[in-house]
Amino acid sequence: MTSDLLVHLSGVRKAFAATLVLDDIALDVRGGEAVALLGANGAGKTTLLKIVATLARPTRGTVQVAGHDCARDAEGARRHLGLVGHGSQLYEDLTARENLRFWAALRGHPTEGTRLGEALAVVELEGVSDERVRTFSAGMKRRLTLARVALAPPRVLLLDEPSAGLDQRGRKWLEAFLQEFKSGGGAIVMATHSLGRELSVADRIAILAEGRIALDTARASLSVEDVQRLYALHAEGDG
Amino acid sequence: MTHFARRALAVLWKDLAIERRSKETLNALAFFSLLLLFIFQFSLGGDRERLAAALPGVLWLGFLLSGLLALGRSFLVERDNDCWEGLLLAPGDKSAIFLGKLAGNLALMFTVETLLLILFAVFFNVELGPALGPLVVVIVLGTIGFAALGTLFAAMTAHVRARELLFPVLLLPVQVPVLLATVRATEAALAGEPLAAVANWITLLVVADVIYVVAGVLTFDAILET
Numbered sequence: 001m002t003s004d005l006l007v008h009l010s011g012v013r014k015a016f017a018a019t020l021v022l023d024d025i026a027l028d029v030r031g032g033e034a035v036a037l038l039g040a041n042g043a044g045k046t047t048l049l050k051i052v053a054t055l056a057r058p059t060r061g062t063v064q065v066a067g068h069d070c071a072r073d074a075e076g077a078r079r080h081l082g083l084v085g086h087g088s089q090l091y092e093d094l095t096a097r098e099n100l101r102f103w104a105a106l107r108g109h110p111t112e113g114t115r116l117g118e119a120l121a122v123v124e125l126e127g128v129s130d131e132r133v134r135t136f137s138a139g140m141k142r143r144l145t146l147a148r149v150a151l152a153p154p155r156v157l158l159l160d161e162p163s164a165g166l167d168q169r170g171r172k173w174l175e176a177f178l179q180e181f182k183s184g185g186g187a188i189v190m191a192t193h194s195l196g197r198e199l200s201v202a203d204r205i206a207i208l209a210e211g212r213i214a215l216d217t218a219r220a221s222l223s224v225e226d227v228q229r230l231y232a233l234h235a236e237g238d239g
Numbered sequence: 240m241t242h243f244a245r246r247a248l249a250v251l252w253k254d255l256a257i258e259r260r261s262k263e264t265l266n267a268l269a270f271f272s273l274l275l276l277f278i279f280q281f282s283l284g285g286d287r288e289r290l291a292a293a294l295p296g297v298l299w300l301g302f303l304l305s306g307l308l309a310l311g312r313s314f315l316v317e318r319d320n321d322c323w324e325g326l327l328l329a330p331g332d333k334s335a336i337f338l339g340k341l342a343g344n345l346a347l348m349f350t351v352e353t354l355l356l357i358l359f360a361v362f363f364n365v366e367l368g369p370a371l372g373p374l375v376v377v378i379v380l381g382t383i384g385f386a387a388l389g390t391l392f393a394a395m396t397a398h399v400r401a402r403e404l405l406f407p408v409l410l411l412p413v414q415v416p417v418l419l420a421t422v423r424a425t426e427a428a429l430a431g432e433p434l435a436a437v438a439n440w441i442t443l444l445v446v447a448d449v450i451y452v453v454a455g456v457l458t459f460d461a462i463l464e465t
Contacts, residue, residue: 053328075330075331092319092320102249103329105249108242
């Protein structure tokens, strides 16, 4: 595994009892690169993200994050991982600042007020930093979750439907945020249903179908129409 | 301060802050305790002899039932918004999370037990003054063992569908030695005997506390991972 190869999957298989969810998955993601995982509902995108995040174990195969084997050294891998999943991982009765401080203390990051304030400013939540999360909209919660990335950028960022709950302005902001993360040398793997703006961050698209990566290709040369056509062809089987 | 202590304190602070704001568990337990003592008072009546024999058991039954409710809820807050994943993905010794959770549960249980003790004295017209010192020692020792194992089993059953049923079914049989020791020691304390008179039961409580806390520290990582 070369030094800038941050995510490496080979021969990954995942079965739940008799149901095969993922089969023979191979995926490499380097620093400064973003891969968008596309696929229909139930294609295995979230399961794949959970496996990379060390939250689920593959039935077979190798998963490495920043050189750490996730099966043998999950703790080592977790030091380099950030996950923005379906759940916000936020406590509703704590304020935005308190949530961030708790997360930082738990992971051993600095908890000084200025650092927390800067991270909240990056996600444009400094004005509501002392409000309880219970009062936040879904988009604000999503941004607060991303404030953790701003506070202590991981090397690998895993995102599951990152634009869910965001309005147009929020999506534009997210795009800039992720571009900034990439330019800092981080690797992104994101599962998404969106074939529009969100994909502009992606350098590659990987389409999951029937548990396998049916297509893994560079995105730069593809128009939105091309992506839609490829998605229909590989994910939905519309020839 | 070490990273381990900082993590444990962060979890304790978080749990106390959430409970202080929501008061979900504390309010329910206060009402539950009041109701429980009212029922006990009604069923036992005013027979002093009958009352004296039943009081230690009644007191610990109150602690036990309110403790089951409190401990059973302690990991529910981690299920909301997938906070559990956040705990799991935080690198570092997971036993710090266990100790933080245990300290939070102890704080909550001691608050409810203090309330129950006051209500108990009022409802049953018991003079606690002379017995208070030994009684506090017994309550503290009994609660540590109960909360340590309860915290561990609450984590184990947090993601189980029938957790409300499974949690007490798993916890209570293992708690039998602690419960026997606490009731015997409480009986002696309320009768005005020195704790030295029940030294064997107190030793059992101390040993059980050490075993349960150490078991929690050693196994919590594996429980969180599964």
